[in-house]
Amino acid sequence: MNPVDLKYSKEHEYARVDGNIVTFGITDHAQESLGDVVFVELPDEGATVTAGKSYGTVESVKAVSDIIASVSGKVVEVNTQVMDSPDLLNSDPYGEGWLIKVEADDLTALDSMMSAGEYETFLAQEEH
Amino acid sequence: MTELKRTPLYEEHLGAKAKLIDFGGWEMPVQYAGVIDEHHAVRTKAGLFDVSHMGEIDVNGKEALAFLQMLITNDVSNLVDGRILYSPMCYPNGGIVDDLLVYRYGPEHYFIVVNASNSDKDYAWMVEQAKEFEVSVENLSEQYAQLALQGPLAEIILQRITNINLAQIRYYAFAHGEVDGVSCLISRTGYTGEDGFEIYVSPQFARQLWQKILEIGTPEGIQPIGLGARDTLRFEARLPLYGNELGPEISPLEAGLGIFVKLDKIAFIGKDALLTQKEQGIPRKLVGLEMIGRGIARSHYPLQKDGEEIGFVTSGSFSPTLNKNIALGLIRSDLAVQEAVLDVMIRGKAVQAKIVPSLFYKRG
Numbered sequence: 035m036n037p038v039d040l041k042y043s044k045e046h047e048y049a050r051v052d053g054n055i056v057t058f059g060i061t062d063h064a065q066e067s068l069g070d071v072v073f074v075e076l077p078d079e080g081a082t083v084t085a086g087k088s089y090g091t092v093e094s095v096k097a098v099s100d101i102i103a104s105v106s107g108k109v110v111e112v113n114t115q116v117m118d119s120p121d122l123l124n125s126d127p128y129g130e131g132w133l134i135k136v137e138a139d140d141l142t143a144l145d146s147m148m149s150a151g152e153y154e155t156f157l158a159q160e161e162h
Numbered sequence: 163m164t165e166l167k168r169t170p171l172y173e174e175h176l177g178a179k180a181k182l183i184d185f186g187g188w189e190m191p192v193q194y195a196g197v198i199d200e201h202h203a204v205r206t207k208a209g210l211f212d213v214s215h216m217g218e219i220d221v222n223g224k225e226a227l228a229f230l231q232m233l234i235t236n237d238v239s240n241l242v243d244g245r246i247l248y249s250p251m252c253y254p255n256g257g258i259v260d261d262l263l264v265y266r267y268g269p270e271h272y273f274i275v276v277n278a279s280n281s282d283k284d285y286a287w288m289v290e291q292a293k294e295f296e297v298s299v300e301n302l303s304e305q306y307a308q309l310a311l312q313g314p315l316a317e318i319i320l321q322r323i324t325n326i327n328l329a330q331i332r333y334y335a336f337a338h339g340e341v342d343g344v345s346c347l348i349s350r351t352g353y354t355g356e357d358g359f360e361i362y363v364s365p366q367f368a369r370q371l372w373q374k375i376l377e378i379g380t381p382e383g384i385q386p387i388g389l390g391a392r393d394t395l396r397f398e399a400r401l402p403l404y405g406n407e408l409g410p411e412i413s414p415l416e417a418g419l420g421i422f423v424k425l426d427k428i429a430f431i432g433k434d435a436l437l438t439q440k441e442q443g444i445p446r447k448l449v450g451l452e453m454i455g456r457g458i459a460r461s462h463y464p465l466q467k468d469g470e471e472i473g474f475v476t477s478g479s480f481s482p483t484l485n486k487n488i489a490l491g492l493i494r495s496d497l498a499v500q501e502a503v504l505d506v507m508i509r510g511k512a513v514q515a516k517i518v519p520s521l522f523y524k525r526g
Contacts, residue, residue: 069181069193069196069197069390070196070197070198070199072480072487073458073480075456091509093458094197095197095390095394095479095480095482096390096393096479098458098460117456
Protein backbone atom coordinates (compact mmCIF):
# COMPACT_ATOMS: atom_id res chain seq x y z
CA MET A 35 0.00 0.00 0.00
CA ASN A 36 2.83 2.43 0.83
CA PRO A 37 4.99 2.74 -2.32
CA VAL A 38 8.40 1.07 -1.94
CA ASP A 39 10.28 3.85 -3.76
CA LEU A 40 9.52 6.47 -1.09
CA LYS A 41 11.12 7.40 2.24
CA TYR A 42 8.88 7.81 5.29
CA SER A 43 9.05 9.87 8.50
CA LYS A 44 7.68 9.25 11.98
CA GLU A 45 5.42 12.24 11.40
CA HIS A 46 3.69 10.21 8.65
CA GLU A 47 5.08 12.15 5.75
CA TYR A 48 6.89 10.87 2.71
CA ALA A 49 9.71 12.04 0.46
CA ARG A 50 10.08 11.02 -3.16
CA VAL A 51 13.64 11.52 -4.38
CA ASP A 52 14.46 12.28 -8.00
CA GLY A 53 18.06 13.44 -8.33
CA ASN A 54 18.29 16.41 -5.98
CA ILE A 55 14.57 17.18 -6.25
CA VAL A 56 12.52 15.87 -3.33
CA THR A 57 8.70 15.74 -3.42
CA PHE A 58 6.93 16.03 -0.04
CA GLY A 59 3.54 14.63 0.86
CA ILE A 60 1.60 12.98 3.67
CA THR A 61 1.13 9.23 3.93
CA ASP A 62 -2.04 7.25 3.50
CA HIS A 63 -2.04 6.63 7.24
CA ALA A 64 -1.80 10.40 7.86
CA GLN A 65 -4.77 11.21 5.62
CA GLU A 66 -6.73 8.37 7.16
CA SER A 67 -6.17 9.64 10.70
CA LEU A 68 -6.83 13.27 9.77
CA GLY A 69 -10.12 12.55 8.03
CA ASP A 70 -11.51 14.84 5.34
CA VAL A 71 -8.80 17.37 4.48
CA VAL A 72 -10.39 20.77 3.87
CA PHE A 73 -7.45 23.19 3.84
CA VAL A 74 -3.78 23.17 2.88
CA GLU A 75 -1.32 25.99 3.54
CA LEU A 76 1.92 25.72 1.55
CA PRO A 77 4.95 27.98 1.11
CA ASP A 78 5.41 29.99 -2.08
CA GLU A 79 7.68 28.90 -4.86
CA GLY A 80 11.19 30.16 -4.15
CA ALA A 81 10.77 29.99 -0.38
CA THR A 82 13.26 27.96 1.64
CA VAL A 83 12.34 25.09 3.92
CA THR A 84 14.41 23.57 6.72
CA ALA A 85 14.68 19.88 7.51
CA GLY A 86 12.75 19.01 10.65
CA LYS A 87 10.82 22.29 10.62
CA SER A 88 7.21 23.00 9.70
CA TYR A 89 6.69 24.29 6.17
CA GLY A 90 2.90 24.51 6.22
CA THR A 91 -0.29 23.02 7.59
CA VAL A 92 -2.86 20.48 6.58
CA GLU A 93 -6.28 20.88 8.17
CA SER A 94 -9.15 18.47 8.37
CA VAL A 95 -12.63 19.43 9.52
CA LYS A 96 -11.55 18.95 13.12
CA ALA A 97 -7.76 19.11 13.27
CA VAL A 98 -4.82 21.30 12.31
CA SER A 99 -1.60 19.46 11.55
CA ASP A 100 1.87 20.88 10.85
CA ILE A 101 3.76 19.41 7.93
CA ILE A 102 7.48 18.91 8.45
CA ALA A 103 10.20 19.22 5.81
CA SER A 104 12.36 16.14 5.40
CA VAL A 105 15.24 18.01 3.74
CA SER A 106 16.42 21.63 3.61
CA GLY A 107 16.30 23.49 0.34
CA LYS A 108 14.42 25.76 -1.99
CA VAL A 109 10.79 25.22 -3.05
CA VAL A 110 10.81 24.79 -6.83
CA GLU A 111 7.20 23.73 -7.34
CA VAL A 112 3.97 23.96 -5.33
CA ASN A 113 0.97 21.76 -6.00
CA THR A 114 -1.61 24.53 -6.37
CA GLN A 115 -4.21 21.91 -7.26
CA VAL A 116 -4.34 20.62 -3.67
CA MET A 117 -4.90 24.17 -2.42
CA ASP A 118 -8.10 24.28 -4.48
CA SER A 119 -9.00 20.62 -3.96
CA PRO A 120 -7.62 19.55 -0.57
CA ASP A 121 -9.57 16.29 -0.85
CA LEU A 122 -6.84 15.06 -3.22
CA LEU A 123 -4.81 14.38 -0.09
CA ASN A 124 -7.46 11.87 0.93
CA SER A 125 -8.11 10.32 -2.45
CA ASP A 126 -4.56 10.15 -3.80
CA PRO A 127 -1.91 11.04 -1.19
CA TYR A 128 0.95 9.46 -3.12
CA GLY A 129 -0.13 10.78 -6.52
CA GLU A 130 -2.09 13.94 -7.20
CA GLY A 131 -2.07 14.79 -3.51
CA TRP A 132 1.66 15.62 -3.36
CA LEU A 133 2.45 18.98 -1.71
CA ILE A 134 5.72 20.65 -2.76
CA LYS A 135 8.95 19.89 -4.62
CA VAL A 136 12.19 21.01 -3.02
CA GLU A 137 15.62 21.39 -4.54
CA ALA A 138 17.61 19.83 -1.72
CA ASP A 139 20.76 21.45 -0.30
CA ASP A 140 21.88 17.96 0.58
CA LEU A 141 20.19 14.62 0.89
CA THR A 142 21.80 13.25 4.06
CA ALA A 143 18.67 14.04 6.14
CA LEU A 144 16.90 11.33 4.16
CA ASP A 145 19.19 8.67 5.66
CA SER A 146 17.30 8.81 8.94
CA MET A 147 13.96 8.19 7.20
CA MET A 148 12.30 4.78 6.91
CA SER A 149 11.79 2.47 4.00
CA ALA A 150 8.24 1.35 3.20
CA GLY A 151 8.84 -1.89 5.09
CA GLU A 152 10.25 -0.10 8.14
CA TYR A 153 7.36 2.36 8.06
CA GLU A 154 4.82 -0.44 8.09
CA THR A 155 6.55 -1.98 11.11
CA PHE A 156 6.51 1.45 12.74
CA LEU A 157 2.76 1.78 12.06
CA ALA A 158 2.10 -1.65 13.55
CA GLN A 159 4.03 -0.69 16.70
CA GLU A 160 2.23 2.64 16.96
CA GLU A 161 -1.09 0.85 17.10
CA HIS A 162 -0.11 -0.58 20.49
CA MET B 163 -5.97 9.14 33.72
CA THR B 164 -9.40 7.96 34.69
CA GLU B 165 -11.15 5.33 32.62
CA LEU B 166 -13.33 6.72 29.86
CA LYS B 167 -17.05 6.14 30.19
CA ARG B 168 -18.80 4.20 27.44
CA THR B 169 -22.37 4.31 26.24
CA PRO B 170 -24.45 1.12 25.76
CA LEU B 171 -23.76 1.54 22.02
CA TYR B 172 -19.98 1.29 22.31
CA GLU B 173 -19.88 -2.17 20.71
CA GLU B 174 -22.00 -0.90 17.81
CA HIS B 175 -19.49 1.88 17.16
CA LEU B 176 -16.61 -0.59 17.22
CA GLY B 177 -18.48 -2.85 14.81
CA ALA B 178 -19.10 0.08 12.46
CA LYS B 179 -15.37 0.90 12.53
CA ALA B 180 -16.01 4.34 13.98
CA LYS B 181 -13.08 6.49 15.02
CA LEU B 182 -13.41 6.98 18.77
CA ILE B 183 -12.26 9.95 20.83
CA ASP B 184 -12.36 11.21 24.40
CA PHE B 185 -15.24 13.66 24.59
CA GLY B 186 -15.68 15.12 28.08
CA GLY B 187 -14.62 11.82 29.67
CA TRP B 188 -16.68 9.69 27.29
CA GLU B 189 -15.29 7.41 24.61
CA MET B 190 -17.45 8.52 21.70
CA PRO B 191 -17.54 8.07 17.91
CA VAL B 192 -16.19 11.17 16.15
CA GLN B 193 -16.82 9.78 12.67
CA TYR B 194 -17.88 6.66 10.76
CA ALA B 195 -17.82 7.25 6.97
CA GLY B 196 -16.25 10.72 7.25
CA VAL B 197 -17.39 14.03 8.69
CA ILE B 198 -18.39 15.68 5.40
CA ASP B 199 -20.23 12.65 4.09
CA GLU B 200 -22.12 12.29 7.37
CA HIS B 201 -22.89 16.00 7.44
CA HIS B 202 -24.53 15.87 4.01
CA ALA B 203 -26.45 12.72 4.96
CA VAL B 204 -28.16 14.58 7.80
CA ARG B 205 -28.88 17.67 5.66
CA THR B 206 -30.37 15.67 2.79
CA LYS B 207 -31.54 12.31 4.21
CA ALA B 208 -31.26 11.09 7.77
CA GLY B 209 -28.62 10.34 10.36
CA LEU B 210 -28.59 8.48 13.66
CA PHE B 211 -26.52 9.78 16.59
CA ASP B 212 -25.59 8.14 19.85
CA VAL B 213 -26.07 10.91 22.40
CA SER B 214 -26.38 8.62 25.40
CA HIS B 215 -23.69 10.65 27.14
CA MET B 216 -26.15 13.50 27.70
CA GLY B 217 -27.26 14.02 31.29
CA GLU B 218 -30.84 13.60 32.51
CA ILE B 219 -32.03 15.11 35.77
CA ASP B 220 -35.46 14.64 37.30
CA VAL B 221 -37.07 17.50 39.22
CA ASN B 222 -40.14 16.56 41.21
CA GLY B 223 -42.10 18.12 44.04
CA LYS B 224 -44.57 20.73 45.18
CA GLU B 225 -42.18 23.60 44.52
CA ALA B 226 -40.68 22.24 41.30
CA LEU B 227 -41.92 25.18 39.26
CA ALA B 228 -40.75 27.79 41.76
CA PHE B 229 -37.37 26.09 41.91
CA LEU B 230 -36.93 26.05 38.12
CA GLN B 231 -38.07 29.66 37.85
CA MET B 232 -35.26 30.59 40.21
CA LEU B 233 -32.73 28.23 38.61
CA ILE B 234 -32.92 29.13 34.93
CA THR B 235 -33.28 32.32 32.91
CA ASN B 236 -36.25 31.36 30.71
CA ASP B 237 -39.85 31.42 31.93
CA VAL B 238 -41.18 27.97 32.84
CA SER B 239 -44.56 29.24 34.00
CA ASN B 240 -46.08 29.12 30.50
CA LEU B 241 -44.80 25.62 29.77
CA VAL B 242 -47.55 23.01 29.50
CA ASP B 243 -47.49 19.22 29.83
CA GLY B 244 -45.82 17.56 26.88
CA ARG B 245 -43.87 20.65 25.85
CA ILE B 246 -40.20 21.53 26.10
CA LEU B 247 -38.34 24.73 26.93
CA TYR B 248 -34.75 25.66 26.11
CA SER B 249 -32.90 27.77 28.65
CA PRO B 250 -29.51 28.92 29.83
CA MET B 251 -28.74 28.35 33.53
CA CYS B 252 -26.60 31.09 35.04
CA TYR B 253 -24.36 31.88 37.97
CA PRO B 254 -25.17 34.96 40.07
CA ASN B 255 -22.61 36.94 38.01
CA GLY B 256 -24.52 36.15 34.81
CA GLY B 257 -21.97 33.62 33.49
CA ILE B 258 -23.40 30.39 32.13
CA VAL B 259 -23.44 27.13 34.12
CA ASP B 260 -24.92 25.26 31.17
CA ASP B 261 -27.73 25.33 28.64
CA LEU B 262 -30.49 22.77 28.97
CA LEU B 263 -33.90 21.49 27.96
CA VAL B 264 -36.85 21.33 30.38
CA TYR B 265 -39.53 18.74 29.62
CA ARG B 266 -42.77 19.23 31.53
CA TYR B 267 -44.26 15.92 32.68
CA GLY B 268 -46.75 17.64 34.98
CA PRO B 269 -47.15 20.82 37.04
CA GLU B 270 -44.84 19.43 39.73
CA HIS B 271 -42.66 17.14 37.65
CA TYR B 272 -39.99 18.08 35.10
CA PHE B 273 -37.27 16.24 33.20
CA ILE B 274 -34.08 18.21 32.51
CA VAL B 275 -31.55 17.34 29.83
CA VAL B 276 -28.06 18.78 30.20
CA ASN B 277 -24.71 18.56 28.42
CA ALA B 278 -22.67 15.41 28.98
CA SER B 279 -19.50 17.11 30.12
CA ASN B 280 -21.46 19.26 32.57
CA SER B 281 -23.90 16.77 34.00
CA ASP B 282 -22.12 16.18 37.33
CA LYS B 283 -21.43 19.90 37.78
CA ASP B 284 -25.03 20.79 36.85
CA TYR B 285 -26.47 18.20 39.18
CA ALA B 286 -24.37 19.46 42.10
CA TRP B 287 -25.37 23.06 41.28
CA MET B 288 -29.04 22.15 41.11
CA VAL B 289 -28.96 20.18 44.36
CA GLU B 290 -27.34 23.16 46.08
CA GLN B 291 -29.94 25.59 44.76
CA ALA B 292 -32.80 23.19 45.59
CA LYS B 293 -32.12 23.32 49.34
CA GLU B 294 -34.56 26.14 49.89
CA PHE B 295 -37.35 24.47 47.92
CA GLU B 296 -39.66 21.56 48.56
CA VAL B 297 -38.39 19.59 45.61
CA SER B 298 -36.35 16.49 44.90
CA VAL B 299 -33.56 16.59 42.31
CA GLU B 300 -32.35 13.24 41.04
CA ASN B 301 -29.60 12.43 38.55
CA LEU B 302 -31.09 9.83 36.19
CA SER B 303 -28.29 9.92 33.62
CA GLU B 304 -27.42 6.25 34.15
CA GLN B 305 -31.00 5.21 33.49
CA TYR B 306 -31.21 6.61 29.98
CA ALA B 307 -29.60 6.00 26.65
CA GLN B 308 -30.38 8.62 24.03
CA LEU B 309 -30.54 8.31 20.25
CA ALA B 310 -31.02 11.29 17.96
CA LEU B 311 -32.57 10.67 14.56
CA GLN B 312 -32.12 13.81 12.48
CA GLY B 313 -32.73 14.88 8.92
CA PRO B 314 -35.58 15.58 6.49
CA LEU B 315 -36.46 11.86 6.29
CA ALA B 316 -36.34 11.22 10.05
CA GLU B 317 -40.12 11.25 10.51
CA ILE B 318 -40.81 8.87 7.62
CA ILE B 319 -38.29 6.38 8.98
CA LEU B 320 -39.29 6.54 12.63
CA GLN B 321 -43.02 6.39 11.93
CA ARG B 322 -42.58 2.82 10.61
CA ILE B 323 -41.70 1.48 14.05
CA THR B 324 -43.58 3.63 16.54
CA ASN B 325 -47.17 3.72 17.74
CA ILE B 326 -46.93 7.47 18.30
CA ASN B 327 -48.39 9.68 15.57
CA LEU B 328 -45.24 11.69 14.95
CA ALA B 329 -47.01 14.29 12.80
CA GLN B 330 -48.78 15.37 15.99
CA ILE B 331 -45.57 15.98 17.90
CA ARG B 332 -44.74 19.61 17.29
CA TYR B 333 -41.29 21.14 17.46
CA TYR B 334 -40.21 21.19 21.11
CA ALA B 335 -42.92 18.75 22.17
CA PHE B 336 -42.68 15.14 23.33
CA ALA B 337 -44.70 11.99 23.91
CA HIS B 338 -44.32 8.62 25.58
CA GLY B 339 -44.86 5.55 23.46
CA GLU B 340 -43.23 2.53 21.92
CA VAL B 341 -40.48 2.26 19.34
CA ASP B 342 -39.99 -1.28 18.03
CA GLY B 343 -42.06 -2.46 21.00
CA VAL B 344 -39.83 -0.72 23.52
CA SER B 345 -41.12 1.98 25.85
CA CYS B 346 -39.53 5.36 25.01
CA LEU B 347 -39.83 9.09 25.36
CA ILE B 348 -39.70 10.80 21.97
CA SER B 349 -39.22 14.52 21.49
CA ARG B 350 -39.10 16.61 18.36
CA THR B 351 -35.81 18.25 19.20
CA GLY B 352 -32.24 18.12 18.00
CA TYR B 353 -28.92 19.81 17.55
CA THR B 354 -28.45 19.88 13.80
CA GLY B 355 -30.73 22.54 12.34
CA GLU B 356 -32.82 19.79 10.73
CA ASP B 357 -36.15 18.27 11.63
CA GLY B 358 -35.76 15.21 13.80
CA PHE B 359 -36.30 13.39 17.03
CA GLU B 360 -34.50 12.52 20.21
CA ILE B 361 -35.40 9.16 21.70
CA TYR B 362 -34.83 8.39 25.38
CA VAL B 363 -34.75 4.72 26.24
CA SER B 364 -33.56 2.34 28.92
CA PRO B 365 -29.89 1.44 28.23
CA GLN B 366 -30.71 -2.25 27.89
CA PHE B 367 -32.74 -1.57 24.73
CA ALA B 368 -30.37 0.95 23.15
CA ARG B 369 -28.62 -1.55 20.85
CA GLN B 370 -31.90 -3.02 19.66
CA LEU B 371 -33.22 0.41 18.68
CA TRP B 372 -29.93 1.51 17.12
CA GLN B 373 -29.82 -1.57 14.90
CA LYS B 374 -33.50 -1.42 14.07
CA ILE B 375 -33.51 2.25 13.04
CA LEU B 376 -30.42 1.82 10.86
CA GLU B 377 -32.02 -1.24 9.28
CA ILE B 378 -35.42 0.29 8.50
CA GLY B 379 -33.82 3.54 7.33
CA THR B 380 -31.62 1.80 4.78
CA PRO B 381 -33.90 2.57 1.81
CA GLU B 382 -33.66 6.27 2.71
CA GLY B 383 -29.88 6.13 3.00
CA ILE B 384 -29.68 6.58 6.76
CA GLN B 385 -26.16 6.66 8.24
CA PRO B 386 -24.69 6.63 11.74
CA ILE B 387 -23.28 10.08 12.51
CA GLY B 388 -20.36 10.94 14.78
CA LEU B 389 -19.62 13.94 16.94
CA GLY B 390 -17.55 15.54 14.17
CA ALA B 391 -20.56 16.11 11.94
CA ARG B 392 -22.73 16.86 14.97
CA ASP B 393 -20.45 19.82 15.58
CA THR B 394 -20.42 21.13 11.98
CA LEU B 395 -24.20 20.69 11.76
CA ARG B 396 -24.95 22.55 14.97
CA PHE B 397 -22.39 25.24 14.14
CA GLU B 398 -23.92 26.04 10.74
CA ALA B 399 -27.31 26.39 12.43
CA ARG B 400 -25.80 28.70 15.09
CA LEU B 401 -26.71 26.32 17.89
CA PRO B 402 -24.32 27.21 20.71
CA LEU B 403 -21.93 24.72 22.27
CA TYR B 404 -20.94 24.89 25.90
CA GLY B 405 -17.20 25.48 26.09
CA ASN B 406 -17.25 27.41 22.81
CA GLU B 407 -20.07 29.96 22.62
CA LEU B 408 -21.15 29.40 26.23
CA GLY B 409 -19.21 29.32 29.48
CA PRO B 410 -18.82 30.81 32.95
CA GLU B 411 -17.14 33.92 31.47
CA ILE B 412 -19.83 34.53 28.85
CA SER B 413 -23.34 35.83 29.54
CA PRO B 414 -26.36 34.56 27.61
CA LEU B 415 -26.97 38.13 26.41
CA GLU B 416 -23.52 38.21 24.86
CA ALA B 417 -24.06 34.78 23.33
CA GLY B 418 -27.17 36.00 21.52
CA LEU B 419 -29.55 34.07 23.76
CA GLY B 420 -31.42 37.14 24.99
CA ILE B 421 -34.80 35.75 23.97
CA PHE B 422 -34.26 32.92 26.48
CA VAL B 423 -33.54 35.39 29.30
CA LYS B 424 -36.77 36.71 30.80
CA LEU B 425 -35.70 39.77 32.73
CA ASP B 426 -39.33 40.46 33.64
CA LYS B 427 -39.44 37.33 35.82
CA ILE B 428 -39.58 38.27 39.51
CA ALA B 429 -36.28 36.65 40.34
CA PHE B 430 -33.77 34.15 39.00
CA ILE B 431 -30.11 33.44 39.58
CA GLY B 432 -28.07 35.95 37.59
CA LYS B 433 -30.93 38.39 37.04
CA ASP B 434 -29.28 41.39 38.69
CA ALA B 435 -26.05 40.96 36.76
CA LEU B 436 -27.84 40.46 33.45
CA LEU B 437 -30.16 43.40 34.07
CA THR B 438 -27.17 45.61 34.77
CA GLN B 439 -25.49 44.34 31.64
CA LYS B 440 -28.54 45.09 29.58
CA GLU B 441 -28.88 48.61 31.02
CA GLN B 442 -25.21 49.51 30.74
CA GLY B 443 -24.72 47.90 27.34
CA ILE B 444 -23.80 44.33 26.52
CA PRO B 445 -20.01 44.38 26.24
CA ARG B 446 -19.55 41.66 23.61
CA LYS B 447 -21.59 40.19 20.83
CA LEU B 448 -21.48 36.88 19.00
CA VAL B 449 -21.06 37.44 15.26
CA GLY B 450 -20.81 35.28 12.17
CA LEU B 451 -17.55 35.45 10.22
CA GLU B 452 -16.69 34.44 6.72
CA MET B 453 -13.03 34.11 5.78
CA ILE B 454 -11.83 36.45 3.04
CA GLY B 455 -8.21 35.33 3.17
CA ARG B 456 -7.09 31.71 2.99
CA GLY B 457 -7.39 29.92 6.30
CA ILE B 458 -9.73 28.37 8.81
CA ALA B 459 -10.54 30.23 12.01
CA ARG B 460 -10.47 27.81 14.95
CA SER B 461 -11.89 28.25 18.43
CA HIS B 462 -9.83 30.57 20.67
CA TYR B 463 -7.93 32.20 17.81
CA PRO B 464 -7.68 35.95 18.61
CA LEU B 465 -9.64 38.47 16.55
CA GLN B 466 -8.06 41.85 15.84
CA LYS B 467 -9.02 45.16 14.30
CA ASP B 468 -6.19 47.47 13.27
CA GLY B 469 -3.77 45.45 15.36
CA GLU B 470 -5.87 45.65 18.51
CA GLU B 471 -7.41 42.55 20.05
CA ILE B 472 -11.21 42.82 19.97
CA GLY B 473 -12.32 39.27 20.76
CA PHE B 474 -11.84 35.64 19.87
CA VAL B 475 -13.22 32.85 17.72
CA THR B 476 -15.67 30.60 19.57
CA SER B 477 -16.18 28.01 16.79
CA GLY B 478 -14.73 27.83 13.30
CA SER B 479 -14.67 25.28 10.57
CA PHE B 480 -15.02 24.47 6.96
CA SER B 481 -18.77 24.49 6.33
CA PRO B 482 -19.76 21.44 4.28
CA THR B 483 -23.14 22.95 3.35
CA LEU B 484 -21.83 26.35 2.25
CA ASN B 485 -18.47 25.05 1.02
CA LYS B 486 -16.82 28.01 2.76
CA ASN B 487 -14.65 28.61 5.80
CA ILE B 488 -16.81 30.25 8.44
CA ALA B 489 -16.69 31.02 12.14
CA LEU B 490 -18.51 32.42 15.13
CA GLY B 491 -16.66 35.04 17.13
CA LEU B 492 -17.29 36.93 20.35
CA ILE B 493 -16.22 40.55 19.79
CA ARG B 494 -16.63 44.02 21.22
CA SER B 495 -20.26 45.05 20.59
CA ASP B 496 -19.36 48.43 19.09
CA LEU B 497 -17.40 46.69 16.34
CA ALA B 498 -20.07 44.09 15.58
CA VAL B 499 -21.17 45.67 12.31
CA GLN B 500 -22.31 43.61 9.32
CA GLU B 501 -19.77 43.51 6.46
CA ALA B 502 -17.01 44.96 8.67
CA VAL B 503 -13.61 43.40 8.00
CA LEU B 504 -11.39 42.15 10.82
CA ASP B 505 -8.35 39.94 11.23
CA VAL B 506 -8.30 36.37 12.48
CA MET B 507 -4.89 35.65 13.99
CA ILE B 508 -3.99 32.22 12.61
CA ARG B 509 -0.74 31.06 14.18
CA GLY B 510 0.48 34.64 14.44
CA LYS B 511 -0.58 35.63 10.95
CA ALA B 512 -3.44 38.07 10.31
CA VAL B 513 -5.98 36.64 7.87
CA GLN B 514 -8.96 38.78 6.86
CA ALA B 515 -12.56 37.84 7.58
CA LYS B 516 -15.80 39.76 7.31
CA ILE B 517 -18.79 39.88 9.60
CA VAL B 518 -21.85 38.15 8.16
CA PRO B 519 -25.20 36.99 9.60
CA SER B 520 -24.41 34.23 12.09
CA LEU B 521 -27.26 31.95 11.10
CA PHE B 522 -25.27 30.31 8.31
CA TYR B 523 -27.85 27.68 7.57
CA LYS B 524 -31.62 27.57 7.90
CA ARG B 525 -33.57 24.67 6.53
CA GLY B 526 -35.88 25.54 3.69
